Amino acid sequence: MSRGHRICSSIIDAIGETPIVELSRVSRGVSGRVLGKLDYLNPAGSKKDLIARQIIEAAEGCGELKPGQTVVEVTSGNTGNGLAMVCAVKGYPFVAVMSKGNSPERAIMMRAMGAEVVLIEQCGSSTSGHVTGDDIRRVEEAARRLVAERNAFFADQFRREENVRAHYLHSGPQWLQATAGKLDAFCDFVGTGGGFAGCAACFKEWNPEIRCYVVEPAGAAVLAGQCVTRCAHLIQGGGYAKHLSLIRREHVDGYLTVSDDEVLEVTHRLAREEGIFAGYSAGANVAAALKLLRGELSGKTVATTICDSGLKYLSTDLWREACMEQ
Ligand SMILES: Cc1ncc(COP(=O)(O)O)c(C=O)c1O
Known part of the structure; x- marks a missing residue:
């Protein structure tokens, strides 16, 4: 249908x-x-709404994500928007870790849907609007620290x-x-x-x-x-x-x-x-x-x-x- x-x-x-x-x-x-x-x-x-749903529902299905557990993700913003939406509906606290170099619209959207947004400074040579691989590596490191600190589920879109x-x-x-x-x-x-x-x-x-x-x-x-x-x-x-x-x-x-x-x-x-x-x-x-x-x-x-x-x-x-x- x-x-x-x-x-x-x-x-x-x-x-x-x-x-x-x-x-x-x-x-x-x-x-x-x-x-x-x-x-x-x-x-x-x-497009990332699709993967947000898939990652969360698969993790629920296999028990990797427990009821009420915090979800953390590295995002340029769009996966974060999708996860913020899915987590809002399903009742998971969501933390998005994002480079400061990305446009702020997506961070605002995530916060509006109840997410916590952690913005990571760009590397010395990077400029706003231009997010590099080095910037992403920094964001990933910060996300991994948060996952450990909060015993969170890491959505991990780059590997999953x-x-x-x-x-x-x-x-x-x-x-x-x-x-x-x-x-x-x-x-x-x-x-x-x-x-x-x-x-x-x-x-x-x-x-x-x-x-x-x-x-x-x-x-x-x-x-x-x-x-x-x-x-x-x-x-x-x-x-x-x-x-x-x-x-x-x-x-x-x-x-x-x-x-x-x-x-x-x-x-x-x-x-x-x-x-x-x-x-x-x-x-x-x-x-x-x-x-x-x-x-x-x-x-x-x-x-x-x-x-x-x-x-x-x-x-x-x-x-x-x-x-x-x-
Ligand atoms: C605006 C936009 N375009 C393209 C892509 C790349 O898509 P994929 O991660 O499936 O390669 C992304 C991923 O975040 C995105 O946010």
Whole structure:
């Protein structure tokens, strides 16, 4: 039964079935189709709601998470928003550990849902809006200390297979259903790599010919084997230039890089031409999909994710021009 025809027992039930839209306006003049899955329409505003539910319910199921136990997570904010929502409903205290370099909107949202937010100073060379792998390592260290101090459950999205399973069980099958399995390629900007890994595993199982591409920021494409020349990119939520244990290399058909300028241009075009008000990583994904259509996959159908909402970046430069028109 579709979500629109039943009463959800809580907001948790409203997670996951997000629409898939053909982005025919931004791909005008290019041969082929870009399809975007609007994960920003999840209740807490991002693709990460799906993994929040999966991680908590799997841990409840196997007894790793006890009633009333504190949950701790390292987050750029979106997983924290998802966990804050799920924990609010289920009655778990939640502590989000986050770099000060991330936009404050998500921290405010978490606090509003009853979470405690611990903000960690960035490393000396990092700047606000640009979260690096070193910043994330600091946040992880702080989170591990908190987990020990409070005898908490660590959601641990960078290592936990449930992150992958959430997308393998839900996003991947929804893509196959919506397209009747007729997909040529998938590309995904990676943070933890869970979205890429789960969808790629599902697609490869269905048809190994579906090509799966990892998207990274230009200058920080370590998974592609490149040296880091610029880790201070704009794309919040990923591109940490660190090894990702969740990604299975045999599922990666190629690596794509996108520059800050490309990301800004496409994120703005998504808003103006498609009416899709999304964050930086959605622009990165669509920019990468357009590259594929302009190159090796001309004429094909490329699937990608619209990861989170543009509302999460009102304090950043992403919408500077729109703010100036006030
Ligand atoms: C806005 C945004 N985009 C992309 C990603 C990357 O997704 P994944 O962790 O599945 O690789 C994240 C992860 O936190 C995110 O918050």
